[in-house]
Amino acid sequence: xxxxxRASFVKRFDDAAVIEVCGLALGADPxxxxxxxxxxxxxxxxxxxxxxxxxxxxxxxxxxxxxxxxPAGRPPFSPQRRRVGFVPQDYGLFPxxxxxxxxxYGLHALPARESRARVGETMRWLGLEGLERRRPGAxxxxxxxxxxxxxxxxxxxxxxxxxxxxxxxxAPARLRVRNGTPPDAAxxxxxxxxxxx
Amino acid sequence: xxxWVRLKTGLTVIPGLLLALGAGAGAxxxxxxxxxxxxxxxxxxxxxxxxxxxxATGYEKATGDKIVFNLAASSTLARQIRAGARADVxxxxxxxxxxALEDExxxxxxxxxxxxxxxxxxxxxxxxxxEVKSPQDLAGPKIKRLxxxxxxxxxAGVYAREYLRRVKLWSAIQPKVVPMENVRxxxxxxxxxxxxxxxxxxxxxxxxxKVRIAWEAPRQEGPLISYPxxxxxxxxQPQAGRRFLEHLSSGQAEAVFRKFGFIVLESxxx
Amino acid sequence: xxxxxxxxxxxxxxxxxxxxCLVLPVGLGLAWCLARPRWRGKALVETLVxxxxxxxxxxxxxxxxxxxxxxxxxxxxxxxWFGLDxxxxxxxxxxxxxxxxxxxxxxxxxxxIEEVNPLLEQLARTLGAGEWRxxxxxxLPLARRGIIAGTMLAFARALGEFxxxxxxxxxxxxxxxxxxxxxxxxVQLGRDSRAWMLxxxxxxxxxxxxxxxxxxxxxxxx
Numbered sequence: 001x002x003x004x005x006r007a008s009f010v011k012r013f014d015d016a017a018v019i020e021v022c023g024l025a026l027g028a029d030p031x032x033x034x035x036x037x038x039x040x041x042x043x044x045x046x047x048x049x050x051x052x053x054x055x056x057x058x059x060x061x062x063x064x065x066x067x068x069x070x071p072a073g074r075p076p077f078s079p080q081r082r083r084v085g086f087v088p089q090d091y092g093l094f095p096x097x098x099x100x101x102x103x104x105y106g107l108h109a110l111p112a113r114e115s116r117a118r119v120g121e122t123m124r125w126l127g128l129e130g131l132e133r134r135r136p137g138a139x140x141x142x143x144x145x146x147x148x149x150x151x152x153x154x155x156x157x158x159x160x161x162x163x164x165x166x167x168x169x170x171a172p173a174r175l176r177v178r179n180g181t182p183p184d185a186a187x188x189x190x191x192x193x194x195x196x197x
Numbered sequence: 198x199x200x201w202v203r204l205k206t207g208l209t210v211i212p213g214l215l216l217a218l219g220a221g222a223g224a225x226x227x228x229x230x231x232x233x234x235x236x237x238x239x240x241x242x243x244x245x246x247x248x249x250x251x252x253a254t255g256y257e258k259a260t261g262d263k264i265v266f267n268l269a270a271s272s273t274l275a276r277q278i279r280a281g282a283r284a285d286v287x288x289x290x291x292x293x294x295x296x297a298l299e300d301e302x303x304x305x306x307x308x309x310x311x312x313x314x315x316x317x318x319x320x321x322x323x324x325x326x327x328e329v330k331s332p333q334d335l336a337g338p339k340i341k342r343l344x345x346x347x348x349x350x351x352x353a354g355v356y357a358r359e360y361l362r363r364v365k366l367w368s369a370i371q372p373k374v375v376p377m378e379n380v381r382x383x384x385x386x387x388x389x390x391x392x393x394x395x396x397x398x399x400x401x402x403x404x405x406x407k408v409r410i411a412w413e414a415p416r417q418e419g420p421l422i423s424y425p426x427x428x429x430x431x432x433x434q435p436q437a438g439r440r441f442l443e444h445l446s447s448g449q450a451e452a453v454f455r456k457f458g459f460i461v462l463e464s465x466x467x
Numbered sequence: 468x469x470x471x472x473x474x475x476x477x478x479x480x481x482x483x484x485x486x487x488c489l490v491l492p493v494g495l496g497l498a499w500c501l502a503r504p505r506w507r508g509k510a511l512v513e514t515l516v517x518x519x520x521x522x523x524x525x526x527x528x529x530x531x532x533x534x535x536x537x538x539x540x541x542x543x544x545x546x547x548w549f550g551l552d553x554x555x556x557x558x559x560x561x562x563x564x565x566x567x568x569x570x571x572x573x574x575x576x577x578x579x580i581e582e583v584n585p586l587l588e589q590l591a592r593t594l595g596a597g598e599w600r601x602x603x604x605x606x607l608p609l610a611r612r613g614i615i616a617g618t619m620l621a622f623a624r625a626l627g628e629f630x631x632x633x634x635x636x637x638x639x640x641x642x643x644x645x646x647x648x649x650x651x652x653x654v655q656l657g658r659d660s661r662a663w664m665l666x667x668x669x670x671x672x673x674x675x676x677x678x679x680x681x682x683x684x685x686x687x688x689x
Contacts, residue, residue, distance in 0.1 A: 053589040079592040086593045092586050096608050105604075106594030155594060273655055342555060347638075350656050375555050375637055390537040391554045 005159065009059025009069065011045060019045050021059070026159075044089065047161045051086045052079035063159065085152030085160040091144045093136035099123075099147050100132040106155035122150045235437035236263045238283065240274040242290035242424065243379040244315065244353065244398045248457040249288070252450050262437055270379035272350035278303060278429065285438030288426040288445075290315075290352035290380075295425040305428040308439070312446060313424035314460040315398045317353075317360055319412040320387050329394055329411040332361070336369040343373045344383040344395035352422075353380035357396040359420040384408065398422075400458040423462070468664065476668060479646040482557065483625035486564035490572050490621050495614070497569075498576035499602070519631075520570035528634025531563060535635065559636035560643050567628045568621035575620060579613020580606060612684050619680030626672050646672070 005026040011019045019042035026033055035043045048054040050061065052068065055076060061069040068077040094102050100119060107115035123129055126146045136144055152160060241249055246268050253264040267274065267282075271289040275298055278284060287304070289295045292311065298304050321329055328339045335343060348354035354376065361367040377383040380397050387395040388407040395408075402410055426445060432438045444450055451461050497516055501509065519527045535542040535553045545551040553559050583606050591601045607614065629647040636643040638652055646669050653662035 048589075051589075051593050053593070079589065080595050080597060082593070083595070084593055086590060088586060088590070090586075092584075092590045094587060094591075094605065105591065105596070108600070109595070151594070276655060276657060279657070341552075347652075347655075375639055377637065386555075389532075391532075 005050070005061075005063050007050065007059070007061040009049060009056035009061060011042075011049060011054065011056045017042075021046055021049075044163055047086070047163055050159070051084045051161055052077060052082050053086070083155070083158050085155065085157030087145075087148045087152050087160075087162045089163040091136075091148040093144055093147055093151075095136055098133050098135060099128065099139070102136065102147055103150045103154055105151060118154055119150075122154045126150050234261045234263070235434045236265055237285045237434055237437045237441050238265050238267065239286045239288065239441070240267045240269075240278065240282070240284045241286075241288035242271045242274075242352065243268050243381045244290055244401055245288060245424070246381065247404050248400075248453050248459065251457075252445070252453050255449070255453075256441065256444055260440070262441070264441065270346060270351040272347075272352070273379070283431065283433050284429055285432040285434050286426060286442055287429055288424065290422075290424055291355060292423050292425055293355070294352065295427060298429075299427075303430050305430045305432065305435070308428035308442060309425055310427070310442070310446060311423045311425040312451075312462050313454060314462050315400055315422045315424070315458075316416060316460070317356055317396055317414040317419050317422070318399045318402060318410045319394055319396055319414075320384070320402055320408040321394045321411045322387055322390055323407050323409045325393075331412055332364055332366055332414075335361075335373075335394060336366055340393045341373060342375050342392040343370060344375050344377055344386040344392040346380040346383050346397075347376040347378070348374065349376070351379055353383070353396075353398060356420050356422055360396075360414050360418065363418060363420070403458045424459075468668075472665070472668075474641070475644065475646060475649055475665075476672075478644075479626060480672070482560045482564060482645060483622055486561045486568060486625045487618060487622045489561065489565045490569050491618060493565075494569055494572040494576060494617070494621070495607075498573045498580055499606070501573065501577050502580040516573050517570050519567050520574075524567060524628070524630025525634055527566060528563060528631035531559070531566065531631060531635040535559065535562070554635055555637045555639065555643065557636070557643055560632055560645060563631040563635050564625035564628050567631050568624040571624055572617040572621040575617030576610065576614050579610035579617070582613070583609045612687050615683045615687065616680055619676055619683065623673050623676035623680075626676065627669065 005024070007021055007024040009021050013019075024033075024046075035046065037043050045054060049056050049069070056069060058072070059070055060067070063082070066077060066082075067074050068082055070076075094105065097105065100123075103122060104115050104119045107118060110118075123132070126149065128143065128146055128150060131139065131143065131147075136147065139147065149162075152162075239249070239253075246266075249266065249268075253266070257263060267277075267284065271291060271294040274287065275289070275294045278287060278298060279301065287295065287298065295304070295309065299309065319329055319332065319335065328334060328337075334340065345357045346352070346354035348358040358367060361370055375386065375392055377386060380401060383395045384397050384401050384405060386392045387397075388405060394411065399410070399413060402408060426442060428435065428438050428442055454461055497512070500506075501513060501516070503509075532554060533539050535545075537543060537546050537552065537554065542553060545553060551558075553562065587609070588601050588605050591605045596604065627647055628645070629651065632643075632645055633648050633651070638644050638648050640649075644652070646665060650662050650665045650669065653659070653665060
């Protein structure tokens with residue numbers, strides 16, 4: 001699977017602010033890219049554009065051979081088609097669903113048994129056992145973040161976008177996430193990650 | 198911005214106040230005039246709408262008095278009078294509504310007169326086929342809905358129900374009845390095609406081009422239709438009211454009634 | 468209260484329930500569309516939906532009567548093609564109630580949908596959910612309090628609707644007479660005690676509807 005991300009685009013805001021991305025590139029092998037910058041400089045917007053949650057004004061986002069955005073005239077890829085995992089800064093957990101349901105949300109196309117197995121596996125890997133039935137409101141900040149991460153990872157995304165991902169994790173958890181990949185050998189996954197510290 | 202809002206408020210409030218003051222002043226001047234140029238308030242049955250308006254126009258020109266009408270079902274008018282509505286003259290489409298008011302002492306003694314009558318007709322929309330040739334046809338399957346003025350209280354409906362009872366068709370027809378607010382509403386329903394037929398006064402058909410008479414109830418078969426008129430006991434303008442009542446009995450007015458198709462009876466005081 | 472009166476109450480409740488069933492899907496669709504930002508014609512649709520709230524009910528009734536009467540554009544088509552007559556039947560009652568209570572429902576539902584965090588809907592999309600799935604698994608469940616309140620509001624409004632109903636459905640006892648119309652009619656006929664009794668029933672029904680609404684909304688506290 002020779003896939004890589006190449007993106008150059010511009011996004012303007014009503015208050016005349018402009019974000020310009022020039023030649024952002026991720027290679028085909030699994031790698032982690034980190035976007036640094038002072039707060040408010042547009043890192044979140046870049047991630048949202050890559051995820052398809054916002055639309056640039058002009059430019060191109062190319063993933064492998066898929067034109068996720070641009071050039072002019074081409075309809076952009078919907079977020080559903082991009083198969084991107086996105087973990088926002090405030091985790092974005094679905095408040096009306098349990099932890100189990102949150103994590104398994106993206107697996108609705110799978111048969112129930114398989115989706116339950118994957119969810120269980122991911123929960124174990126991130127140390128979330130026992131919290132299946134809990135609501136997000138009843139979790140600590142660190143737990144919420146891990147649930148959000150689990151939810152994004154369980155769908156085996158091709159690209160993982162994490163906005164301030166490790167801020168709430170304690171050191172051991174951080175280490176586990178940095179060094180590990182989801183424990184499934186059957187389908188090798190190459191998560192590319194753009195990460196904000 | 199605030200200045201503009203204040204200006205707009207001023208522009209709407211001031212004319213509004215002026216209108217309210219003007220309306221109030223106008224009403225008062227009518228009462229103060231007394232014998233000269235009074236405003237007479239007439240509550241009259243809906244079926245009298247057109248002929249009374251013509252009579253009033255002539256009367257206003259001749260005397261300078263102003264006639265103001267409240268035209269509705271006689272039952273509605275009686276209700277309003279009972280509740281305290283100020284009116285000078287009541288012109289009802291049946292004796293029962295008038296009698297009810299007289300029993301409550303709301304009628305000025307000695308002023309009640311009954312001189313008008315009417316006939317009942319079955320009407321259908323002008324562009325419909327000849328499905329109705331007799332009252333019996335109303336009970337048939339082709340007629341699904343029949344508009345009447347509310348048979349529980351409105352004179353035209355009460356008369357219609359009485360007539361249908363006399364020809365022994367009421368129980369068959371009652372489920373098809375669509376009760377309307379007044380006889381003109383029944384007519385309108387037939388015109389609009391929302392009902393298959395209706396029973397109204399013959400005089401109502403004269404003003405409508407969209408319906409035609411399918412059957413006229415012979416006077417011997419139908420109930421006696423009588424339109425009594427009277428001065429109200431609490432009339433704000435009793436003299437002017439009396440004058441107008443007199444005029445309604447005059448030869449001039451009778452000619453107008455006849456022109457619109459009403460039947461003028463010999464004068465009778467029940 | 469006579470058997471006839473119980474029939475009347477039952478009929479009114481049934482009509483209001485039917486009209487609310489009609490309002491829900493149409494109103495949800497409208498509310499969802501109006502919750503989207505900026506699209507062509509949005510202001511027009513917004514105004515049209517709010518009209519029955521602001522216009523005199525008899526005007527709305529008049530419009531319905533003109534449209535649905537046998538000679539009207541819609542009514543003629545329905546009559547010729549389906550043999551359906553709307554005016555002066557219970558169907559007209561349901562329609563009048565639905566049109567009059569729709570704006571209230573749309574207003575409540577739209578507010579509730581607008582308050583759903585759009586990020587949650589967006590996340591659902593990144594997780595592969597199509598638009599319908601997002602609507603039914605994220606948007607509507609999160610907006611359910613407002614939607615429930617809107618539904619009960621619409622139901623209560625339908626119970627009390629008068630002006631448009633009497634115009635387009637008339638006052639046919641046993642067929643189209645609703646509680647408010649019966650109250651008006653009783654007053655017209657001078658039957659004051661009956662009017663007061665029915666008014667009491669009407670007030671009780673309205674009270675129950677609002678009370679139930681508050682309970683349902685409370686129970687769904689997130």
